[in-house]
Amino acid sequence: MATDRAALLKAFDESRTGVRGLVESGSGVSSVPDLFVHPDPYASAPLAPPGISIPIVDLSLPAPLAARGGGGGGRPQLGLLPPQRAALYGRDAAGGGGVNYYSNIDLYRSPAASWRDSIRVELDPNRRPDPFRMPHACLADVPGWDAHATAVARAVLGLLSEGFGVAPPELEEMSCLEGKVMFCHYYPACPEPERTVGIVAHTDAGVLTVLAQNGVGGLQVKHTDADGRDQWVDVKPVPGALVINVGDLLQIMSNDKYNSVEHRVIMNAQDKARVSIAIFFTPGKKGDSVLYGPLPELVSSGNPPKYRNFTMSEFLETILRARPCEQGLN
Ligand SMILES: O=C(O)CCC(=O)C(=O)O
Numbered sequence: 001m002a003t004d005r006a007a008l009l010k011a012f013d014e015s016r017t018g019v020r021g022l023v024e025s026g027s028g029v030s031s032v033p034d035l036f037v038h039p040d041p042y043a044s045a046p047l048a049p050p051g052i053s054i055p056i057v058d059l060s061l062p063a064p065l066a067a068r069g070g071g072g073g074g075r076p077q078l079g080l081l082p083p084q085r086a087a088l089y090g091r092d093a094a095g096g097g098g099v100n101y102y103s104n105i106d107l108y109r110s111p112a113a114s115w116r117d118s119i120r121v122e123l124d125p126n127r128r129p130d131p132f133r134m135p136h137a138c139l140a141d142v143p144g145w146d147a148h149a150t151a152v153a154r155a156v157l158g159l160l161s162e163g164f165g166v167a168p169p170e171l172e173e174m175s176c177l178e179g180k181v182m183f184c185h186y187y188p189a190c191p192e193p194e195r196t197v198g199i200v201a202h203t204d205a206g207v208l209t210v211l212a213q214n215g216v217g218g219l220q221v222k223h224t225d226a227d228g229r230d231q232w233v234d235v236k237p238v239p240g241a242l243v244i245n246v247g248d249l250l251q252i253m254s255n256d257k258y259n260s261v262e263h264r265v266i267m268n269a270q271d272k273a274r275v276s277i278a279i280f281f282t283p284g285k286k287g288d289s290v291l292y293g294p295l296p297e298l299v300s301s302g303n304p305p306k307y308r309n310f311t312m313s314e315f316l317e318t319i320l321r322a323r324p325c326e327q328g329l330n
């Protein structure tokens, strides 16, 4: 049985066309193939009652998102043809010239695959993607989107720093916005949405995530109510709004003043694909002499550090060992 699964995974991976390829193949799929079936995917916690929603903050940045970039409303599209997807297919970030397309980063490690394909684009200024591998549709839009998402991340990180009493430039001076990677996720319409998930529950590992989603919905965050009960809250798509996630590193740096939020993407019965574009911000300084941990200003004898200091290599190693999916790491 296990060998069957391994062989099926390999065949799926070697088709190099992802879940989208399954859905768009001549005969399509009328059920979720076994590889993608999650046992009882929605059992972990109930949905929040209506009325509980995610706060929306108007940052009044100088220009709205839709005014940025070129075609496609300023957002990169995943409108790649199967041969283009196959040519970019592969999980080896180092060998991919900074642009990779694949289905499920953790395909061979997770107990069940998720209903999602992704394209990963390196945005680190020192490791720009190979323009010849960059999908044509992304070439024009990515720089504008990167600049805009970074401006939003800078504004939010500044406000969060003020919130815990640290001068706004400090985290940026620590290079917190310099390690950048973009993931565009494509969640095809699903014939049996209750049997699989788009992305399993996780927290983002880095400092901050800035995410744009199309109108399909499915993103949920876990909220613990005053009585300690967990509930999943829908992050409903709001035109022009971006979703900001606090990541594990910011939780650590804030000594738990901010929590990295657990989230997931569920499938729904709509016949439209969900598309999301996330930029993950992590520290750019990764050398072994650079330590990260709770900011010294935030710890005292009354509030001792909840984490020890560590290098980025230590952090990445721990995360890679412990996680089902390594979202947002570069
Ligand atoms: O597609 C989404 O809305 C969520 C994606 C996500 O959580 C991630 O890439 O870490």
Ligand SMILES: [Fe+2]
Binding pocket: 202, 203, 204, 263, 327
């Ligand atoms: Fe995430």
